[in-house]
Amino acid sequence: MNKINKELQILGVVAFFTLFLYWGVEPFAHSQMHKHVEGEGFAYSEFKASGKKGNVENGKVLVTGAGACTGCHGIKAINSPAPMDASMSGASYGVNPPDLSTAGALYNAKFLAELIKNPAHALKVEHKFDPAKGKMHPMAQFYGAGGDMDQEIADMVAFLKSIAPKEMTNKEAYVDACSRCHANRYGKLTQIGETTKFKYKKDELAHQIKVLDYQDSLKKYMGKLPPDLSIIIRARSEHFLETFIENPQSQLVGTSMPAVGLSHEGFEKVIAYLGETGDPSKPARGELGPWVIIFFVVFSGLAFLWKKEKWRGHH
Amino acid sequence: MAHFEKANSVGEWFDQRLAINTLKRVLAFEYWIPKNINFLWAMGMVLAATFGMLVVSGIFLLMYYQPNVDLAFDSVNYTIMTEVGYGWLWRHIHGVGASVVFLIIYIHMFTGIYYGSYKKGRELIWLSGMGLFVAFSAEAFSGYMLPWGQMSYWAGMVITNLFSGGSLEAYGLVEWIRGDYVPAQAFLTRFFMLHVLLLPLVIIGLIVLHFGTLRIPHVNNQDGEDIDYEEAARLYKEGNVKDSKVIPFQPVFLAKDIFVMGVYFILFFYLVFYHFEFAMDPVNFDPADGLKTPAHIYPEWYFLWSYEILRPFSKDLGLIAFAIAQVIFFALPFLDKSPNVAPASKRGLFKFWFWAMLIDVLVLTFMGKLPPTDALFANIGLISALVFFALWIALPFITKIEKKL
Amino acid sequence: MSNRRDFMGYALGGFTAIIGGIPALYAMKRSWDPLPSVKAAGFTSIDVSGAVENELTVEKWRGKPIFVLKKSKDMKADDRDVVIGSDRFHVSIGLCTHLGCIPAYVSDEHKFKCACHGGEFDASGHQTFGPPPSPLEIPPFKIDGTTIVLGEEGPEFKKMKEAGLTV
Numbered sequence: 001m002n003k004i005n006k007e008l009q010i011l012g013v014v015a016f017f018t019l020f021l022y023w024g025v026e027p028f029a030h031s032q033m034h035k036h037v038e039g040e041g042f043a044y045s046e047f048k049a050s051g052k053k054g055n056v057e058n059g060k061v062l063v064t065g066a067g068a069c070t071g072c073h074g075i076k077a078i079n080s081p082a083p084m085d086a087s088m089s090g091a092s093y094g095v096n097p098p099d100l101s102t103a104g105a106l107y108n109a110k111f112l113a114e115l116i117k118n119p120a121h122a123l124k125v126e127h128k129f130d131p132a133k134g135k136m137h138p139m140a141q142f143y144g145a146g147g148d149m150d151q152e153i154a155d156m157v158a159f160l161k162s163i164a165p166k167e168m169t170n171k172e173a174y175v176d177a178c179s180r181c182h183a184n185r186y187g188k189l190t191q192i193g194e195t196t197k198f199k200y201k202k203d204e205l206a207h208q209i210k211v212l213d214y215q216d217s218l219k220k221y222m223g224k225l226p227p228d229l230s231i232i233i234r235a236r237s238e239h240f241l242e243t244f245i246e247n248p249q250s251q252l253v254g255t256s257m258p259a260v261g262l263s264h265e266g267f268e269k270v271i272a273y274l275g276e277t278g279d280p281s282k283p284a285r286g287e288l289g290p291w292v293i294i295f296f297v298v299f300s301g302l303a304f305l306w307k308k309e310k311w312r313g314h315h
Numbered sequence: 316m317a318h319f320e321k322a323n324s325v326g327e328w329f330d331q332r333l334a335i336n337t338l339k340r341v342l343a344f345e346y347w348i349p350k351n352i353n354f355l356w357a358m359g360m361v362l363a364a365t366f367g368m369l370v371v372s373g374i375f376l377l378m379y380y381q382p383n384v385d386l387a388f389d390s391v392n393y394t395i396m397t398e399v400g401y402g403w404l405w406r407h408i409h410g411v412g413a414s415v416v417f418l419i420i421y422i423h424m425f426t427g428i429y430y431g432s433y434k435k436g437r438e439l440i441w442l443s444g445m446g447l448f449v450a451f452s453a454e455a456f457s458g459y460m461l462p463w464g465q466m467s468y469w470a471g472m473v474i475t476n477l478f479s480g481g482s483l484e485a486y487g488l489v490e491w492i493r494g495d496y497v498p499a500q501a502f503l504t505r506f507f508m509l510h511v512l513l514l515p516l517v518i519i520g521l522i523v524l525h526f527g528t529l530r531i532p533h534v535n536n537q538d539g540e541d542i543d544y545e546e547a548a549r550l551y552k553e554g555n556v557k558d559s560k561v562i563p564f565q566p567v568f569l570a571k572d573i574f575v576m577g578v579y580f581i582l583f584f585y586l587v588f589y590h591f592e593f594a595m596d597p598v599n600f601d602p603a604d605g606l607k608t609p610a611h612i613y614p615e616w617y618f619l620w621s622y623e624i625l626r627p628f629s630k631d632l633g634l635i636a637f638a639i640a641q642v643i644f645f646a647l648p649f650l651d652k653s654p655n656v657a658p659a660s661k662r663g664l665f666k667f668w669f670w671a672m673l674i675d676v677l678v679l680t681f682m683g684k685l686p687p688t689d690a691l692f693a694n695i696g697l698i699s700a701l702v703f704f705a706l707w708i709a710l711p712f713i714t715k716i717e718k719k720l
Numbered sequence: 721m722s723n724r725r726d727f728m729g730y731a732l733g734g735f736t737a738i739i740g741g742i743p744a745l746y747a748m749k750r751s752w753d754p755l756p757s758v759k760a761a762g763f764t765s766i767d768v769s770g771a772v773e774n775e776l777t778v779e780k781w782r783g784k785p786i787f788v789l790k791k792s793k794d795m796k797a798d799d800r801d802v803v804i805g806s807d808r809f810h811v812s813i814g815l816c817t818h819l820g821c822i823p824a825y826v827s828d829e830h831k832f833k834c835a836c837h838g839g840e841f842d843a844s845g846h847q848t849f850g851p852p853p854s855p856l857e858i859p860p861f862k863i864d865g866t867t868i869v870l871g872e873e874g875p876e877f878k879k880m881k882e883a884g885l886t887v
Binding site (some may be wrong): 007011014017018020021022024025026028029032033064185186217227230231232234235236237278280281284285286288289291293296297299300303304306307309310311313314315 | 351353354355388392393396397403404407418422499556557562566567570571573574576577578580581584585587588589593595597598600601610611616619650671677680681684686689692
């Protein structure tokens, strides 16, 4: 019995120093290396809700009217095509303006209202786009259509919500929210859509040139090409991604990445898609893990009995 | 040619040609291990098993890995992780195994230091073991280059820069090692060669040597007792296993080893499946970019203590300190002047030396990962680096005055 | 007789080591050398006519980042500046002389700051803080009109090298 006590004491010492070592090089070191940023769960509390109830019909008129949203944005949900294709849009605006069909489902309503009113402010890119310095955000501000502006904005948001799909897949959410700037090569997505298979080399090269042209405009607009997000889920912690997407400036001051305005559900879909492309073995790990561990528990049990048998009479 | 009788069994047939029975006797059933040991004596076999894991997982990774700067990252992170059946399992075993093997090496080393298992005829055990430590370090570093992520690239840049020798400015040597002005294709392919061929050969050779060095001086025991092996073996073979001070390697010693191994593998696979981040640094999941330094550059945890010895000094002094720290553990059997083979707890001042060294290496490890800009941490790092050298300078003196047991 | 046998053994050993071993080692050493194609790749031309004051551009030369910074009037002139007409440029290899990380340029402070070990350099590349032992290195250059050609040693670079301003 005394002998076993001694073994356990030694094990205690080894375990203590091992855990202490782990604490020092992982939790402690990381707490010192990265500043801690607290998110607010995509609540956007800095934007005040106007409290006005939107009118869908009026919203539709405002969104689709002459010189309004559809001047730049397509809305597939109501068969309103985009005025230009992705490459031309990219060349004109720096980035292809999004189709608005799913905006009401993906983005926070308060954020949408603020975005219509003051894009650079809502997107948190005022350090880049300052009208006083003659640098305007490519999305024009909405100055009102003659009536109560808050009411009109509420109407537009209500319209976007009314056409938004009830259900979206993770991939759809990712494509609409992120993929106009970020490629995802493991998901076979470029900034201008899915990578298709081409029969002829010439067509393939022509497509590649289109992608490169778009990326060039994007580079000019953003300062550098936004990173491919294929495996970002393993390169950054989920907490980092959550707080960064909510407010990029909180993690990376001066970055040209805009606040995307995702609602919490929208974010969860996006992060789920990033998991699918960047860490697809996660479900398999969860499934196989317990069996392997149970195997070694049984193995150790049998080994213990074997050891007892072999050591019988030795002490 | 020797004369061969007709064999009556397969065993006999092999025995005639390979002396199987002699080998079994010498290597297993009459290879005597002291009985007075604890589970720390199983670390050698745990290491062998972990090395086996690394070899097996490595073989499967090798089947799809592409040593090309444009393809390496995706061949690891896409092909192996998503397309190859159970590719993710091999990679996680390989990544976690590479990290855990160092934990066990350090436990094995400090066990040896604590029980004085490097003295009086056991010097070569220690030296070959240290050789293995260096070979494993090189193997770990070269393997770290292969996924060609940001940490691969920048660790490769920083570590090969060390060979410029500070003020010697031997950039020719650095470029020779890299095969280019910066880490690029030539660099990746030669480190691939080192990782999958040359260094594993060296490691296997050293493992054989390490086992060989154990044979004549025998394994140490918990009290450093000088056992009369002939007498103990005679008692054991007579069936008096209770009074004999030894056990045969097989099956008695192995039975305990395998139990310890089983418990170890429970922990190992828990890490593989649920807790691998410590061994697979997130920064290395960003592809290598020679024009963008990561915000923090630090080696894997097992190199941190020596990295911290490099950091707090000026460039040349730092390099010299680093170089000494890399080899000083080799000198342990010659700097320890005491004839006592005993656990540190019974060895006067050496007892304090042991714990001070262990804690100092831990503190160096912690500081090695922290940003160098924080004055408090930088000072702690400097002091621990000085303490490290002070301890080594003090060692011959405190062991010289140690009372003979 | 036995002496002679020993002698032949030593002769064989010595012959093998000196005539066989040393050339074999030399061949192995040469195989590790950078390839001629790698060595040859690398003359980069940078046109600086469109450069903006106090705005760092990073070019690439032999896989290394090259800093090109057009100095504004309020920045101190330095012997290490590359002078083209009336404009002064700071041109350097953008690797910290400590352990080769890339410092970032902080334009408000006119300073290069290295994230790795906290080293700092002023806008002329002189180390001002932390572990860097020497100024940012100047790559071999030649001035050709408003273009800086890297990889070729022009008279301006040779002068700097002779004055010990760079290695």
